[in-house]
Amino acid sequence: MPSSQRGPGSGTPVAFRIGAVSRELTRAAVAAVQAPSVLNTQPWHWRIAGDAALLYADRRRRLAALDPSGRMLVVSCGAALHHACVTLAAEGAGFTVEPFPEGEGDLLAVIRYRGPAAPSVRAQRLHSAIPVRSSDRRPFAARPVPEPALERMRRAAQRVGAHLQLTWSRDLTDIATAAGQATAAMLSDPACRSELAAWVRRPGEGDDGVPLDTVAPPGARPVPLRDFTGTGGGPSITSEVDVGDREARYGVVVTDGDGPNDWLTAGVALSAVMLTATAEHLATSAMSDLVEREVSRRTLRHMLGGVGYPAIGLRIGVPAAGPAPPRAPRRPAIEIVEVVADPVPADGSPSGGAAADA
Ligand SMILES: Cc1cc2nc3c(=O)[nH]c(=O)nc-3n(C[C@H](O)[C@H](O)[C@H](O)COP(=O)(O)O)c2cc1C
The missing domain is CATH 3.40.109.10 (NADH Oxidase)
Known part of the structure; x- marks a missing residue:
């Protein structure tokens, strides 16, 4: 559903809309909020723009003493990237991933939507595990891991x-x-x-x-x-x-x-x-x-x-008997996932890949 805003300096109302591809990528980024991270710092930021989801490191959340090089921060972001990819693959989205498109900066990866694909059964299995997984630091049951x-x-x-x-x-x-x-x-x-x-x-x-x-x-x-x-x-x-x-x-x-x-x-x-x-x-x-x-x-x-x-x-x-450990909290998705809406041209025609799918 397009929403109306004023165009910058023009006084003319401009419509914006979130295309279907952007929505799909947004869902993947929101699922990635559940990824594990060092000390649950959640050191990531997502920007969804048209057919691309950009994963940035949030260096303000780096552990300056424990992780001076930012190695664990990047490992954490890699876990978030995988959660997002699993979500897309489970939902039947085709995509490519480009790591470090700008060299070794804060932009860690870009996921680009490439059109529908057959949903992956393996990804669906992993995707179902996302809401169930949590760090279990209790002593394990005295049963061997198969x-x-x-x-x-x-x-x-x-x-x-x-x-x-x-x-x-x-x-x-x-x-x-x-x-x-x-x-x-x-x-x-x-x-x-x-x-x-x-x-x-x-x-x-x-x-x-x-x-x-x-x-x-x-x-x-x-x-x-x-x-x-x-x-x-x-x-x-x-x-x-x-x-x-x-x-x-x-x-x-x-x-x-x-x-x-x-x-x-x-x-x-x-x-x-x-x-x-x-x-x-x-x-x-x-x-x-x-x-x-x-x-x-x-x-x-x-x-x-x-x-x-x-x-x-x-x-x-093998997990110990008894209730699962409490879940660690997560920051609200609104603080982590930024969605750039696509402007709708004056004649209302679809513009670009994302809007075309709306
Ligand atoms: C890069 C990284 C390093 C971690 N290091 C430890 C660790 O040394 N000890 C530990 O108990 N948990 C560690 N964790 C688990 C996190 O503390 C945990 O993912 C976070 O608190 C969120 O909880 P959850 O895994 O239950 O969702 C680490 C996780 C990641 C991704």
């Missing part, structure tokens, strides 16, 4: 140009060492400690950050999770469950290079792996603490035989 599901997760990463390296029990010492190094580095850096504290929220407080009731309880686990409270303690959502992650599997998303384009690919792969796991009724939680500091990242790289660049760690398991 190998075929892990193989599907591995292939999901491969399909988007990254690798999911699954670790074995012999690697546990290295992963645990990396986690210990990460915790020590974080605790010894006052800037990191206060940044972490600034992004941890009381339940129901704010629309970003990590709510305390989603944070893992302390306790004996083979690989400790990020200590969000920085105290070695913290509120528990699982005080009755104590299986200590004995059957957890750990994975590392690995990329061939270590530049912004590779970080974006890593985020796409992280989302692909997590949504595949959710569709398999498995639970996951990301572990970027393992790679944020050089010391722990080196340990992982050594564990992987020096092949590729560890982009982010992942914990995978």
Whole structure:
């Protein structure tokens, strides 16, 4: 439905409308708000213009102490990009993705609509997992993760140009060492400690950050999770469950290079792996603490035989019995997704691809 506004300086009313293609791209960007992000910073901004959806990094949301290079910010945006692409593919939209069309700036990717396509069954499966997935930091059930599901997760990463390296029990010492190094580095850096504290929220407080009731309880686990409270303690959502992650599997998303384009690919792969796991009724939680500091990242790289660049760690398991963990909040889509309406020419004829579809 066209809406009327005054043309700039002309005094003449000009009609604007949101074309069907813009609406489809907007739906994809809104779905991407549910993507995981480091400390739930949601560091992205979408601009929908005609047949294109432009994904920008919102650098105001970068973690200056924990993520000075912006690597985790770009990984987070990659996860949002994948959520948007899955939504389009599930709905039968054909599209292309151009990463970093302007070089290494804030414009991370452009999705361009290319016309209708057969809806992808695989994408539909992943799309259904979007509203169900959430970070599960509770100790997992003492049941092994089925190998075929892990193989599907591995292939999901491969399909988007990254690798999911699954670790074995012999690697546990290295992963645990990396986690210990990460915790020590974080605790010894006052800037990191206060940044972490600034992004941890009381339940129901704010629309970003990590709510305390989603944070893992302390306790004996083979690989400790990020200590969000920085105290070695913290509120528990699982005080009755104590299986200590004995059957957890750990994975590392690995990329061939270590530049912004590779970080974006890593985020796409992280989302692909997590949504595949959710569709398999498995639970996951990301572990970027393992790679944020050089010391722990080196340990992982050594564990992987020096092949590729560890982009982010992942914990995978069968969810514990009981209610799912509370969901982390999201910022309202209106703050994140900007839609540029198409002007309607004076004769009312369709203008451009988007309006033509209205
Ligand atoms: C790049 C990235 C890094 C993350 N690092 C960690 C981490 O180190 N520890 C952790 O428990 N969760 C981590 N997460 C999970 C986020 O905290 C989580 O996605 C966010 O709080 C939103 O919650 P949700 O996943 O339940 O939607 C990370 C997620 C992303 C995308």
